[in-house]
Amino acid sequence: MRTTKVSKTDFAITSFVVQKPGIxxxxxxxxxxxxxxxxxxxxxAGGKRWLVSHLTPFWRQHSQRRYVEPFCGGLAVVLGxxxxxxxxxxxxxxxxxxxxxxxxxxxxxxxxxNDETLFYVHRARFNEGVRQGLGDTAEAAQLFYxxxxxCFNGLCRFNRSGEFNVPFGTxxxxxxxxxxxxxxxxxxxxxxxxxxxxxxxxxxNDFVYADPPYDVEFxxxxxxxxxxxxxxxxxxxxxxxxxxxxxxNQATPRIVxxxxxxxxxxxxxxxPRRISCTGDRSAASEVLAVNGLVNE
Numbered sequence: 318m319r320t321t322k323v324s325k326t327d328f329a330i331t332s333f334v335v336q337k338p339g340i341x342x343x344x345x346x347x348x349x350x351x352x353x354x355x356x357x358x359x360x361x362a363g364g365k366r367w368l369v370s371h372l373t374p375f376w377r378q379h380s381q382r383r384y385v386e387p388f389c390g391g392l393a394v395v396l397g398x399x400x401x402x403x404x405x406x407x408x409x410x411x412x413x414x415x416x417x418x419x420x421x422x423x424x425x426x427x428x429x430x431n432d433e434t435l436f437y438v439h440r441a442r443f444n445e446g447v448r449q450g451l452g453d454t455a456e457a458a459q460l461f462y463x464x465x466x467x468c469f470n471g472l473c474r475f476n477r478s479g480e481f482n483v484p485f486g487t488x489x490x491x492x493x494x495x496x497x498x499x500x501x502x503x504x505x506x507x508x509x510x511x512x513x514x515x516x517x518x519x520x521x522n523d524f525v526y527a528d529p530p531y532d533v534e535f536x537x538x539x540x541x542x543x544x545x546x547x548x549x550x551x552x553x554x555x556x557x558x559x560x561x562x563x564x565x566n567q568a569t570p571r572i573v574x575x576x577x578x579x580x581x582x583x584x585x586x587x588x589p590r591r592i593s594c595t596g597d598r599s600a601a602s603e604v605l606a607v608n609g610l611v612n613e
Contacts, residue, residue, distance in 0.1 A: 355399070355503050358419065358494065359462070360471025361391025365528055367589055368565060368603075369397030372526065375610055376400075379561050382524040387514045387551075392416075394526060396503065403507040406517050408543075409473065411452055411461050411481075413511040418458040419497050420504045427459045429466075429493040436467050436485045444480040466491055514551060524561045527551065531567040548572070552579055552606075561609040568602040581606035 384400035443460040468483040476482045530543040556579040588603040
């Protein structure tokens with residue numbers, strides 16, 4: 318099966334198991350640990366944590382399958398569902414590099430403070446690493462975490478040269494983590510990749526949840542952008558998957574028309590509008606498109 322836009326090579330992930338007192342490895346993947354305990358490690362604009370309760374009934378019918386998420390973003394959904402086996406992909410190589418080190422037992426050793434001067438020093442250091450081709454290092458993962466937690470609204474934005482260009486945030490206080498043993502254990506069975514969705518090795522029996530970028534011109538999250546052609550290519554590829562598929566997106570007229578034309582069953586939800594250039598935080602209309610599910 319083919320899938321949508323993401324490029325670069327797949328990562329072979331090596332992970333190490335760290336036992337946390339009172340929590341054993343099997344607890345995470347047997348769902349005996351309260352899911353609220355495993356929060357996403359990053360701030361993430363457009364995160365779908367609010368959608369987990371809507372997706373859970375679909376996932377329960379297929380939880381014996383491998384879970385696949387072509388646009389994994391901040392991991393809000395997969396950490397809410399906690400599948401045993403997951404293939405998680407994203408177009409952003411810095412994000413996948415962070416998760417790769419998170420699996421291997423990332424510990425933050427750089428200085429972290431909610432300080433504007435330090436923020437721009439670390440941002441310059443991160444971008445120097447980008448220019449030198451050192452974006453896959455442990456230091457890059459640590460800097461990415463700090464920039465994400467400290468920048469404006471948790472945005473992830475890059476200029477045409479591939480440099481992180483989000484400004485300093487305006488938080489009164491920030492809680493920084495130094496180690497991520499709980500996340501490491503939760504992620505230990507999952508595979509992370511950074512490739513074009515068309516190259517993603519989706520199996521016929523996989524359960525696929527896709528949350529592509531919203532139906533707006535999307536050019537700054539990673540090199541290459543994500544336009545309407547990418548939206549249609551994503552939908553067409555996923556419509557050919559013979560296993561269960563759930564797609565969430567902004568409920569624009571052309572998105573709804575596209576999904577219905579391809580045979581998806583469409584429903585509507587009101588999602589939180591967390592970031593708006595106009596200051597409008599009213600609910601945003603979301604579409605949930607499903608195909609290949611039991612008892613649809």
